[in-house]
Amino acid sequence: MQINRKTRNITKYLKHLQPTELYMLGLVVHPGVEARLKNLGFEVPLVPGQRVLAPARKGPASRRNAEGFDIVHRDRPKEIAYRQVVWTWTQFAGRNHTEEKSKVVDVPYQRYPRTHILPYGIELEVKMRADGQIYVLAGPFSNDEFSVAVATNSANMMREALGGFEVLDKELTSWVNAPMRRLHWQLLPPGRNPWESALPALEGVVEHAPAGNRGVLRARLSAVGAKKPDFVAIGLGGFEGYAVFGFARLKLCVLECPQVNNATYVLPMESWERVAQMTKAEILDARAHTARIVHTRRWFDALDSVLSDDRKAA
Known part of the structure; x- marks a missing residue:
């Protein structure tokens, strides 16, 4: 029935x-x-x-x-949490010229404590x-x-x-x-510059994110792309909004999550085929990923450290 x-x-x-x-x-x-x-x-x-x-x-x-999902503990005192936003300002550039500057900042707010399931x-x-x-x-x-x-x-x-x-x-x-x-991933055509060829599809990922998250997500994707990945894949189904960047020289994959205030996962890349067949539970398992970069203002420095060519030499 x-x-x-x-x-x-x-x-x-x-x-x-x-x-x-x-x-x-x-x-x-x-x-x-x-x-x-x-x-x-x-x-x-x-x-x-x-x-x-x-x-x-x-x-x-x-x-x-x-x-x-989150269990919200409304019986407890509120705590300070942070949300990321893109802060934009106009800066004097000399001789009556100005230029627009922007950076990702953490904005504090109060909320009830919560436990993520x-x-x-x-x-x-x-x-x-x-x-x-x-x-x-x-x-x-x-x-x-x-x-x-x-x-x-x-x-x-x-x-x-x-x-x-x-x-x-x-x-x-x-x-x-x-x-x-x-069928969790669409491997984008690599071309001579995988990051450049992936830009239209990644912009689609950004546009499907909540309006308040788009600037921060675009900044994070651009930061990973600037490291010259060897391939890029975007998520399908329950992985919608996710993007994977593969770095063959470092034997790593970077999995970027669409939710602001979540985290970026760094996975060992024995082969793309193995990574593509992992479940979400396997990816989130602390034993599967080599690093978890929380979405805070220190995210960009942490990414530089993880994807540094000095790390390969070590």
Whole structure:
């Protein structure tokens, strides 16, 4: 039975399952679902094994799944936090001339303390049943209290992205094995100067960011681009707004996050193919990245240090 409405708790649809029994959330792929999958970033015709993280823009559940969320502690005293903005001013340049200057500054403000919860990162996958029927699936999940929150959010994410969901138990399905391929990144044409050739696509990333964040994001992307990356890729699906810069000489990838006041991640680049197949949880894992550069006024100096050619020599 397909459920097309938001659910507060997935357990009311699991009464036919035994405790701890595994189940999937999914839908049979028909033309309407296929069109929605294409909009999410799947390649059509669909091939079993394709995986996509649904874009945050699809709704609150998709946003929690792709970007995480904050628990705001309104019972605690407010604290000082900082937001980054581009400060622009006009400076005297002699003989009745002026020039416009700008820099990124940290602006303090007060807010309630908050705890950031990492994204659930549940991906949608195309799979084929033994009889040839194509499904899109999320899971598996266990029928227990520990899986309720993530499974409930995943059900609502599927409703936002695909219009609904079904609960599929293991007895209903027998899946054909297929190699997994994540469709998270679009590798931009390198050309003779990868940064220059990537500029139009990166400007599109900037324009899709909130208006107040664009100047800061543009400044950060330009700072990374000035280091002459060997390739540039932009995120798709749940990685929308992200950009990856590869530096072969340093064996590093720089992953820039679109949210101001977040962080930039530096990953070892054994190969681009390996990085491209990492989940968001793997990228955010402290054991996976070699550096995490927090978005503060010291970000530019920290980037210089990480991407210094002296670092390679050391």
